[in-house]
Amino acid sequence: MSRPFPGGLEHSTHWQNVLQQLKAVIPSAITALVMTFTSWQFAVFVCVVFAFYYLPFVRRLQVYVLIAASLFFYGYGQPELLPLLVVAVVGTWAFLALSIKRSRAWTKYGIVFNLGLLAFFKYKFLFVATPVATGSAVSDFLLNLPLPIGISFFVFHNISLLVDLPKQGRAATVWEIFLYVIFFPQLISGPITQARNFFPQIQEKQISKVPFVEAARWLVLGYFFKLYCANNLNEMTSYMAHPLFETVKTGDKWLLIFLYSFQIYADFFGYSSIAVGLALLFGYRLPDNFNRPYISRSIAEFWRRWHISLSSWLRNYLYIPLGGSRHGPARTYFNLIAVMGLGGLWHGAGLSYLVWGLMHGVLLAVERPFLDKLDSVRSPALQALRAAMVFLIVSMLWIFFKLPDFGQAASYFAGLFTESTVQNPPKIYRTLALAYSLPVILQHLILPHQPQGAWARAIEPFAYGALVALAYAEAGPESAFIYFQF
Known part of the structure; x- marks a missing residue:
């Protein structure tokens, strides 16, 4: 079904051309960077992961299966940003461990660490222009990295983790933290799940209990x-x-x-x-x-x-x-x-x-x-x-x-x-x-x-x-x- 242009634009060849040019030169870059929920690749991905996840011999490894699947999902279009995701999770785990074992002050440092990541990637261009050439290969590489998809959501998950678990006096393995932060259904756009609600759910799953x-x-x-x-x-x-x-x-x-x-x-x-x-x-x-x-x-x-x-x-x-x-x-x-x-x-x-x-x-x-x-x-x-x-x-x-x-x-x-x-x-x-x-x-x-x-x-x-x-x-x-x- 063809959609007419509003505002009488169907009578304006000029504006039809403008619209087509905009669609041509500003493609959906975000769609190209991720395996979207509406793509056939994602449907195949979910079917394969689901079939493997509930195999009897995999039951004790389900957390690792979901972590591997989530890393694949996130890195499908942005493999160069997988190290950032790993650094964010491992860094948060380290601050959490220090907060529980030594001092609650480490919680504040962990929050600053996560907000620093968010500020660098999301707000650096308020202060520097792109493309950037500083003469240093490392700084040029970092400054020109694209905005990581979903960074706002996984930073909020990390902060929830740092605040909630020390209050409960509950330690967490790095694998549990990985799953909580990068669980692929919520990784890109939420919902933002608070740690206190997610961690009790990390246990072996049975297909007979799936609703x-x-x-x-x-x-x-x-x-x-x-x-x-x-x-x-x-x-x-x-x-x-x-x-x-x-x-x-x-x-x-x-x-x-x-x-x-x-x-x-x-x-x-x-x-x-x-x-x-x-x-x-x-x-x-x-x-x-x-x-x-x-x-x-x-x-x-x-x-x-x-x-x-x-x-x-x-x-x-x-x-x-x-x-x-x-x-x-x-x-x-x-x-x-x-x-x-x-x-x-x-x-x-x-x-x-x-x-x-x-x-x-x-x-x-x-x-x-x-x-x-x-x-x-x-x-x-x-x-x-x-x-x-x-x-x-x-x-x-x-x-x-x-x-x-x-x-x-x-x-x-x-x-x-x-x-x-x-x-x-x-x-x-x-x-x-x-x-x-x-x-x-x-x-x-x-x-x-x-x-x-x-x-x-x-x-x-x-x-x-x-x-x-x-x-x-x-x-x-x-x-x-x-x-x-x-």
């Missing part, structure tokens, strides 16, 4: 939301990029920010669901990462429902250590804004990410004194209005997430309130937008009212079969998972 039905549900949902919803919406929201958004009518700019809200949810929910399903196949349970965030009635509730594993990590390892809400309102508001600002920078070294995080922090602080009073009002109309306002605000702030260049993001934001004379898109464009957004909308609105009983269980396989058919027959063009870049 195949539950795993299949998660996998079908994940692939459906990624292939059918996110990939198709990605084709439309490509017009949010500069300079294409300058050719889009004001009303369609608004439409695109809502489509991006649905896309980023479908994309990340899809990844998280696939990760949960894969982990279940190997006997591990990862945390749920989403709980219908777009029905939230406050920004605070949104962050309890969106990227739950990140919100929990920021609360437990940053907000509470900073003092949380224990030192009066002013300190509480500062902590909220500071934590969310750092959370924004965690996503990327750019002013747009910082602004996105700070704005969420400011909104958390502004709404905090009024939440109890608002929550006490039982009016359904008021609650619906609150949810609509939160969705509108969150969607508008996604602009700074979608466009890491702050100037471009500010220009798009301003364009929402400036009338444009560009021709309206044809109606079929809006029809397609609704078709690919509808699953997200329905999931948020009907989940609490799912039918129960024998008849519902009887039709469930057919419903999931329909999702598989749609994902296969109407999958959008291949695109990298959005959170791969973090």
